[in-house]
Amino acid sequence: MNTETVPAFGGPEPVAPVTRHVQVVANPTAGGFRFQTLDRLVARLDDLGVRTDVRLTRQAGELVEIARGLSPTVDTLVVGGGDGSINEAVRGLVDRPAAPPALAILPFGTANVLAAELSLPFAAHRIAESIVARKIAPLYLGRIGDRPFLLMASAGFDAAVVHGVDPKLKRRIGKLAYVAAIFRLAFRRDRPDVIVTADGETFTCRIAVATTARCYGGPLTLTPHTGVTVPGLRLVTVDDDRPLALLKAGVMLGLGRLARLSGVTDRAVVKVRFAGADVEMQVDGDPIAPTNGSIEAHPRVLSIITA
Numbered sequence: 001m002n003t004e005t006v007p008a009f010g011g012p013e014p015v016a017p018v019t020r021h022v023q024v025v026a027n028p029t030a031g032g033f034r035f036q037t038l039d040r041l042v043a044r045l046d047d048l049g050v051r052t053d054v055r056l057t058r059q060a061g062e063l064v065e066i067a068r069g070l071s072p073t074v075d076t077l078v079v080g081g082g083d084g085s086i087n088e089a090v091r092g093l094v095d096r097p098a099a100p101p102a103l104a105i106l107p108f109g110t111a112n113v114l115a116a117e118l119s120l121p122f123a124a125h126r127i128a129e130s131i132v133a134r135k136i137a138p139l140y141l142g143r144i145g146d147r148p149f150l151l152m153a154s155a156g157f158d159a160a161v162v163h164g165v166d167p168k169l170k171r172r173i174g175k176l177a178y179v180a181a182i183f184r185l186a187f188r189r190d191r192p193d194v195i196v197t198a199d200g201e202t203f204t205c206r207i208a209v210a211t212t213a214r215c216y217g218g219p220l221t222l223t224p225h226t227g228v229t230v231p232g233l234r235l236v237t238v239d240d241d242r243p244l245a246l247l248k249a250g251v252m253l254g255l256g257r258l259a260r261l262s263g264v265t266d267r268a269v270v271k272v273r274f275a276g277a278d279v280e281m282q283v284d285g286d287p288i289a290p291t292n293g294s295i296e297a298h299p300r301v302l303s304i305i306t307a
């Protein structure tokens with residue numbers, strides 16, 4: 001890592017040392033959502049003597065407000081959902097003037113990159129036990145403009161795929177909906193270049209990903225040089241998004257060696273901007289409107305419960 005360009009990062013804000021009051025908020029529309037898993041989590045937390053309140057979201061965006069307005073007696077927010085739901089919780093938590101509660105994950109969702117990255121358990125009783133054991137790690141975030149993100153912001157082909165996924169198909173066949181979108185879009189050559197400005201240097205590429213995370217699309221390794229519990233933002237760029245190049249990139253992602261491909265760069269960055277006429281962008285797996293807002297590490301560091 002180029003330490004010269006890495007700024008100093010603060011540590012996580014202090015959280016309660018003991019789990020006493022848990023608020024669970026679950027997204028019933030997340031891929032793989034099961035009431036039974038939720039019930040098992042609550043039952044095990046009850047056995048362990050923890051006060052647990054449960055809410056289901058009713059619409060997109062609600063978790064931002066719930067996380068922002070949590071009672072100060074809540075020491076742990078458990079998000080039942082995928083990366084999109086966790087992203088919403090994070091956006092609310094960083095907005096709280098007081099120190100936020102610890103975050104824990106009941107992994108549902110289609111890809112759940114955060115769960116893969118942290119090797120989180122999926123069994124409800126183990127999650128409950130980890131919430132009580134309270135092994136805390138820092139959760140470093142990024143932001144694009146004033147929008148916080150959990151994992152990454154990207155532009156170019158992979159963002160076009162996120163925009164192109166059919167939500168109904170995603171609910172029916174999960175990750176395969178992304179594969180369908182990749183095949184549909186890989187042969188189109190009408191996408192614009194991404195113009196990247198990274199710490200003052202400007203260049204073009206076809207895919208640009210500014211990431212706080214190591215994983216991508218589930219357990220694939222985008223970069224071995226960072227992770228959500230490690231400070232520092234990385235920029236991964238890909239120069240070629242023709243079908244054969246994408247195939248090679250997919251294989252190298254699987255092997256954790258993407259940066260060994262020619263035309264791929266992976267560097268530490270402090271401040272990045274993406275631009276380009278009609279360039280598509282995504283944040284944590286959800287499409288966003290194009291913005292040339294600066295992408296950088298978020299000044300607030302949350303606390304996440306790990307196994």
Ligand SMILES: Nc1ncnc2c1ncn2[C@@H]1O[C@H](COP(=O)(O)OP(=O)(O)OP(=O)(O)O)[C@@H](O)[C@H]1O
Nearest residue numbers: 030031058059060081082083084085109110111112
């Ligand atoms: N009750 C709800 N109805 C409709 N949409 C919701 C509701 N609650 C949350 N959402 C939205 O659903 C989006 C996707 O949810 P989530 O990330 O949990 O599941 P997923 O898309 O299956 O998983 P992943 O993000 O890991 O692919 C979230 O970004 C959130 O805005």
